[in-house]
Amino acid sequence: MMRRALVALGAFIALGFLALPIVAIFARVSPAKLVAQLSNPIVTNALVVSLKTTVIAQALILVFGTPAAYALARSFRGRGLLVTLVELPLVLPPAVAGIGLLAAFGRFGLLHTSVAFTQTAVILAVAFVSSPLYVRAAIAAFETVDPNLVAASRTLGAGPVKTFFRIELPLARSGLVAGEALAFARSLGEFGATIMFAGSLPKVTQTLPLAVYSAFDVNFDVALAIGALLVVISAALLIALKWLASSSTSRFPFALSTSS
Amino acid sequence: MARLLLDFTLPLRAFDLELSLAVERTVALVGPSGAGKTSVLRVVAGLAQPSRGRVAFDGEDWTGLPPERRRVGFVFQDYALFPHLSVRANIAYAGAIDDLLERLDITPLADALPGELSGGERQRVALARALARKPDVLLLDEPLAALDAHTKSQVRSELSELLRTLGLPTLLVTHDYEDAASLADEVGVLVDGRLRQLASPAELVAQPADAFVASFTGANLLHGTARASEDLTEVRLEGGERVFSTDSGEGAVGVVVYPWEVSVARAHEDDSALNVLRGEIGSVVEIGNRVRVRIGPVTAEVTASSAARLDLARGGVAYATFKATGTRLVPL
Numbered sequence: 001m002m003r004r005a006l007v008a009l010g011a012f013i014a015l016g017f018l019a020l021p022i023v024a025i026f027a028r029v030s031p032a033k034l035v036a037q038l039s040n041p042i043v044t045n046a047l048v049v050s051l052k053t054t055v056i057a058q059a060l061i062l063v064f065g066t067p068a069a070y071a072l073a074r075s076f077r078g079r080g081l082l083v084t085l086v087e088l089p090l091v092l093p094p095a096v097a098g099i100g101l102l103a104a105f106g107r108f109g110l111l112h113t114s115v116a117f118t119q120t121a122v123i124l125a126v127a128f129v130s131s132p133l134y135v136r137a138a139i140a141a142f143e144t145v146d147p148n149l150v151a152a153s154r155t156l157g158a159g160p161v162k163t164f165f166r167i168e169l170p171l172a173r174s175g176l177v178a179g180e181a182l183a184f185a186r187s188l189g190e191f192g193a194t195i196m197f198a199g200s201l202p203k204v205t206q207t208l209p210l211a212v213y214s215a216f217d218v219n220f221d222v223a224l225a226i227g228a229l230l231v232v233i234s235a236a237l238l239i240a241l242k243w244l245a246s247s248s249t250s251r252f253p254f255a256l257s258t259s260s
Numbered sequence: 261m262a263r264l265l266l267d268f269t270l271p272l273r274a275f276d277l278e279l280s281l282a283v284e285r286t287v288a289l290v291g292p293s294g295a296g297k298t299s300v301l302r303v304v305a306g307l308a309q310p311s312r313g314r315v316a317f318d319g320e321d322w323t324g325l326p327p328e329r330r331r332v333g334f335v336f337q338d339y340a341l342f343p344h345l346s347v348r349a350n351i352a353y354a355g356a357i358d359d360l361l362e363r364l365d366i367t368p369l370a371d372a373l374p375g376e377l378s379g380g381e382r383q384r385v386a387l388a389r390a391l392a393r394k395p396d397v398l399l400l401d402e403p404l405a406a407l408d409a410h411t412k413s414q415v416r417s418e419l420s421e422l423l424r425t426l427g428l429p430t431l432l433v434t435h436d437y438e439d440a441a442s443l444a445d446e447v448g449v450l451v452d453g454r455l456r457q458l459a460s461p462a463e464l465v466a467q468p469a470d471a472f473v474a475s476f477t478g479a480n481l482l483h484g485t486a487r488a489s490e491d492l493t494e495v496r497l498e499g500g501e502r503v504f505s506t507d508s509g510e511g512a513v514g515v516v517v518y519p520w521e522v523s524v525a526r527a528h529e530d531d532s533a534l535n536v537l538r539g540e541i542g543s544v545v546e547i548g549n550r551v552r553v554r555i556g557p558v559t560a561e562v563t564a565s566s567a568a569r570l571d572l573a574r575g576g577v578a579y580a581t582f583k584a585t586g587t588r589l590v591p592l
Contacts, residue, residue, distance in 0.1 A: 146340070148336055149342060149343075151305075151307050151340070152334065152340035153353070154326070154327035154328050155305050155306075155327045155330075155332055156328075156353055156354040156389065156390075156393055157354060166353070170344050171343070171344060
C-alpha cells in the first residue's frame with residue numbers, strides 16, 4: 001500500500017513538473033488572445049522566418065544527410081571516428097556551435113564568407129545543430145536493413161539504384177521519418193547558435209524562439225503568445241510523428257510490415 | 261546441356277575456399293557449418309569476389325559481372341523475401357509472374373505479406389521469385405533447414421520433383437547428407453574450404469575418401485516404391501528386391517539404412533525377421549579399424565576382423581541383412 005502511494009506521489013510530482021510551464025502559458029494566453037497575436041507583425045515575421053529557414057534546412061539535411069548516413073551504415077576502417085564527428089554537434093553547447101560557425105563562415109573566419117547575420121546563417125546554424133539527430137537515426141535505420149535482402153534484390157536483377165529505392169529506402173523509412181521529425185523539432189526551437197551566428201534581426205534572422213526572447217523585455221504578453229504558438233506547433237509535430245510511426249503498417253507507398 | 265563451371269579461390273576468415281567444380285544437373289555440397297558452403301553460392305551469384313579463378317556458364321565468362329547481370333535464381337537460407345512487398349510483388353520484382361503462382365501452388369497467397377506465411381509457403385514463394393528471374397542456374401542455400409520435420413519431408417519431395425522438371429544446373433548446399441542424397445545426382449563433401457570428395461550418393465557411402473566423409477555421409481539411401489503390408493511397410497526397390505520397414509510410407513520413397521545397421525554373411529541365413537539383399541561385392545574400403553563393404557545397392561560397415569574372417573573380396577557374392585526397425589523411410 002505504502003509503496004503504491006510513493007510511486008503515485010513520485011509520478012504526480014514528475015508529471016506535474018513537466019506539465020506546469022505548459023499549463024502556465026495557456027493560463028495566461030487564451031485561445032482568443034493567441035489568434036489575435038497572429039496578426040501582430042512581430043509574430044508573423046518571426047513565423048515566416050522560422051518556417052522558411054526550417055524547411056530549407058530540412059531539405060538540406062535530407063539531401064546531404066541521407067547519403068551520408070547510407071555510407072556510414074556500412075562497416076569500414078575509421079567509421080567509429082566519423083560517426084563520433086557526426087554526433088559531436090549534439091553534445092556541444094549551442095554557444096560553442098555559434099562561435100564555431102562564426103570562426104568558419106564569419107567575415108574573418110576560415111572561409112572568409114559574408115553569410116554571418118543573414119538568413120543563410122540561420123539555415124546553417126539550424127542545419128549544424130539538428131542534422132546529427134537525423135543522420136544518427138538514419139544510420140541506425142539503414143543498419144537494420146537485412147543485407148540478405150539487398151543481396152537478394154541484386155540476384156533478382158536489380159542494380160544498386162533500384163535496390164536502394166525499392167528495398168533499402170522503404171525498409172529504413174520509419175527510422176528516417178522519426179529522425180527527421182526530431183531534427184525538424186530541434187530546428188524549430190534552435191536558439192543559441194542562431195543568435196550568435198545570425199543575430200536577431202526582425203524579418204531577416206529573427207526566428208520564433210529569438211522573438212520570444214526579444215519580446216520578453218518589451219511585452220511579456222507577446223512573448224507568451226509566441227511561446228504558446230511554439231507549444232502548439234511542437235505538439236502537433238509530436239502527434240504527427242506518433243501517428244506516422246503507428247500507421248507505418250499501411251502498405252503504400254512506402255509500406256513496412258510489422259513482421260519480417 | 262549447359263554447364264556451370266567453377267574454379268576459384270576465395271579467402272575467408274579462417275581459411276581459403278578453393279573449389280573446382282562442374283555443375284550439369286544437380287550438385288549438392290554438404291559439410292559442417294562454417295565449411296564455406298554458402299560462400300560458394302555467393303561467388304556463383306557474384307555477391308563475393310574470388311581472389312583467383314573464374315565462374316563461367318555455358319562458355320560465357322561470368323567472372324567480374326555484378327549479380328544483376330548473372331542469370332542465377334538464388335534461394336536464400338531464410339528465403340530473404342521482401343517483408344514490405346506482397347507475395348505477388350515479391351515475385352514480380354524479379355520478372356513476369358506468368359504461371360508461377362499456379363505452378364508452385366501459391367495463388368491463394370498472392371496478396372499476403374511474407375510475415376503472414378508459414379515456412380513451407382515462404383520457401384515456395386522464394387522459389388517462384390527465383391524462377392521469375394528466368395535463371396540459367398539455380399542456387400539453393402539450405403533449402404530444407406528452416407522447415408519443421410513434418411513440412412520438411414513434404415517439401416523435399418516437391419522440391420525433388422521441381423528440380424527434375426526444371427532440368428537446370430543446380431547447386432545446393434546443405435549440412436544434412438540425407439537431404440543432399442535425396443535431392444542431388446552428385447554430392448560433394450566440403451570441409452574447411454576444400455572439396456574432400458565428389459561422387460554419386462551411393463558411391464560416397466560405399467567408398468568414402470576419408471574418415472570424415474565416412475562419418476558425415478553416414479547412410480545408405482535406396483530408392484523404391486512403398487505400400488502398406490500388414491503392420492509393416494513393404495518397399496519394392498528399383499532393383500526388384502523387397503525390403504520391409506517399420507516406418508510408414510506410400511509411393512516413391514527412399515529407404516535409409518546406416519551401414520552399421522547392416523550385417524554381412526557369405527551364406528543365406530533363413531531368418532524371416534530380416535531384410536536380405538543378395539549382391540556382388542562392389543568395393544571393400546578400410547576406414548581405420550572398420551571396413552565398408554558395398555554389396556549390390558547397399559553399403560555395410562563391419563569390423564576389420566570380421567571382414568578378414570568373411571574373406572570379402574571384390575566380385576564375390578555376399579548377403580547384406582538388416583532389421584525392419586533399422587530402416588527409415590523418406591518420401592522422394
